[in-house]
Amino acid sequence: MDMRCGDRRQDENPVAVREFELCEACEIVGSCRQGIDDLRRQADGTVRGEIVVPSAVAGRAVAHGGWTAWVFDELLGYTANSLRGFSVTAELAVKYRRPVPLGARVVLTASGRMDGERRRLMRGEMRCVDTGGLLASAEGVWIELADADAHYARATARPQKTSL
Template structure:
């Protein structure tokens, strides 16, 4: 585990307690770079796992993610779906990484409007979690995007092994 100093004090880096990452007051698990600012750069504001097994996320596309006029860059839509769907194993205290992700862009996603992403586990096979989700516009719940993917569970040595691999690359 390593730490660094962020705006809010020492920040536990990836490689630390993966199953219990720092969370915002809205319950949003924070990735590496967002820990220092204390909010999700992608605009995820609230996160919860409901009793029906569905994880639900309240979010807004930030203005600085604009692609076409007043609509999100497609990369934002893909990134936030990767993030939200990938939080589902974490909500079960399981570290995983995305192995595959497919995104259907159904409608342009408006910037600065309330949105919801929901995510559910379709099935689990070995170390693979098959997860699907969708993004809707509130309050009408019109579908803007859908996603499905495979997340692969990892042990705590995942990032250390990657660092070793990268060091080997650097020696070539």
């Protein structure tokens, strides 16, 4: 299968359309630092967005794997939070199927479901816009915070030794 994806057009200047609020650091700069745009919930409940792979995320000629994981963390996190109250990433597993070309426009899709009171099971895909070829997929677990203030207060204290 031809895994090339559509190059970004020279005259393209997409307006970021997001149905989801930005994270704190992106809020400061006023836009999604990953460049995810047109992020919307679809009629079937899935979330869809698009992104042009920035040349700045090159690992070696193609996108760095950590960048792809960050994109999924963002995408699945927003989707998880749209199910109910605020949740955080507890697990994230990425399958890297093909190299992700720099400058390519890719489509992101995500869905998920509640699994008990606080757990959400999420999954997502990254595909070429024009060929539909699968570049990467991800599955993860998001946990709704029982007490957000207490959760972030933990981060200001030195982690204690646990049984983990």
